[in-house]
Amino acid sequence: MKQLTRVFILVFVVSFGILYLINHLNASEGYSGDKTVTIFNWGDYIDPALIKKFEKESGYKVIYQTFDSNEAMMTKIEQGGTTFDIAVPSEYAISKMKDENLLIPLDHSKLPNLKNIDSRFMDLPFDEKNKYSVPYFWGTVGIIYNKEMLNGKEITSWNDLWDKDLKNKILLVDGAREVIGMGLNSLNYSLNDRNKAHLVEAKEKLDKMTPNIKAIVGDEIKMLIANEEASVGVVWSGDAAEIMSENDKLDYVVPKEGSNLWFDNMVIPKTAKNMEGAYAFMNFMLDPENAAINTEYVGYSTPNKAALKYLPKEISSDTRFYPNPELTDKLEVYENLGKKMLAYYNELFLEFKMHSK
Numbered sequence: 597m598k599q600l601t602r603v604f605i606l607v608f609v610v611s612f613g614i615l616y617l618i619n620h621l622n623a624s625e626g627y628s629g630d631k632t633v634t635i636f637n638w639g640d641y642i643d644p645a646l647i648k649k650f651e652k653e654s655g656y657k658v659i660y661q662t663f664d665s666n667e668a669m670m671t672k673i674e675q676g677g678t679t680f681d682i683a684v685p686s687e688y689a690i691s692k693m694k695d696e697n698l699l700i701p702l703d704h705s706k707l708p709n710l711k712n713i714d715s716r717f718m719d720l721p722f723d724e725k726n727k728y729s730v731p732y733f734w735g736t737v738g739i740i741y742n743k744e745m746l747n748g749k750e751i752t753s754w755n756d757l758w759d760k761d762l763k764n765k766i767l768l769v770d771g772a773r774e775v776i777g778m779g780l781n782s783l784n785y786s787l788n789d790r791n792k793a794h795l796v797e798a799k800e801k802l803d804k805m806t807p808n809i810k811a812i813v814g815d816e817i818k819m820l821i822a823n824e825e826a827s828v829g830v831v832w833s834g835d836a837a838e839i840m841s842e843n844d845k846l847d848y849v850v851p852k853e854g855s856n857l858w859f860d861n862m863v864i865p866k867t868a869k870n871m872e873g874a875y876a877f878m879n880f881m882l883d884p885e886n887a888a889i890n891t892e893y894v895g896y897s898t899p900n901k902a903a904l905k906y907l908p909k910e911i912s913s914d915t916r917f918y919p920n921p922e923l924t925d926k927l928e929v930y931e932n933l934g935k936k937m938l939a940y941y942n943e944l945f946l947e948f949k950m951h952s953k
């Protein structure tokens with residue numbers, strides 16, 4: 597009997613020791629959910645100095661991964677096997693993720709800096725009362741163009757992009773909703789059109805633009821336009837703002853037929869392992885000075901009203917990137933069109949991409 601007790605004690609002590617060792621090793625290598633915050637954000641969408649600042653102030657180590665489309669981000673989270681504590685989807689993706697039960701409701705008492713957000717960006721239809729998300733950046737979709745390379749020709753309409761003089765001069769952002777949306781808008785259809793005949797008509801019209809398309813690209817679009825390798829780009833507003841600050845030959849326009857108004861918000865996915873770390877990061881990014889640092893670095897428009905006073909006037913008063921509600925009210929926000937319809941937009945976009953190669 598004594599022998600058996602000894603064996604039991606030995607097994608208990610050894611197992612406890614192994615467990616302690618595993619835990620300790622994980623923590624020191626930064627794998628413990630308690631010590632790390634894993635962030636999944638768009639590429640080129642944060643000032644790296646802020647990550648360092650957050651790590652220093654909070655004691656957490658940040659693991660940072662990027663994506664280049666809402667679709668890629670959602671697929672990764674839907675598939676499982678990830679441990680993201682924070683993700684930054686756009687509005688229609690937030691609505692879809694919420695429907696698929698992929699998001700954790702937020703405890704606003706842990707986000708005192710939420711008070712800094714302009715009420716204009718709170719409580720929007722895709723996430724009423726901000727139950728699941730808090731604003732990060734916002735903007736429009738529009739056309740950036742090099743006035744000098746176009747010999748003074750002005751661009752005001754989506755339909756200008758079919759002009760024969762623009763042969764091989766246009767870059768498009770690599771986004772299904774943006775590109776199909778451009779076709780829809782040029783025909784005066786809604787960006788949330790669910791009518792398949794309209795969608796096919798838009799795709800066929802886009803096919804006719806292919807001689808003008810130089811490439812469909814991701815974040816490289818900024819470098820290509822800045823280096824004058826293309827004279828026109830269909831871009832998210834913040835990308836235009838970033839390069840225009842260094843090149844006054846460039847201008848940005850939201851076409852007269854209308855365009856997209858979008859919102860990228862921070863969420864805590866169901867995959868989160870470190871809720872306290874996620875709240876700490878969100879609250880840190882909602883701090884006005886941090887939001888201003890990020891805005892200056894990234895170029896996108898901040899929804900943080902209290903941050904505006906820390907920004908140079910030429911940024912905060914540029915109505916191309918801080919359009920007033922009279923303009924934004926006329927723009928359309930993407931809706932969650934449902935799994936099947938979103939897949940149809942993607943299918944048409946892929947066909948268009950093949951066609952334009």
Ligand code: SPD
Pocket residue numbers: 638639640641686815832858859860
């Ligand atoms: N550098 C990429 C920035 C991402 C901007 N998000 C745009 C969301 C459009 N729905």
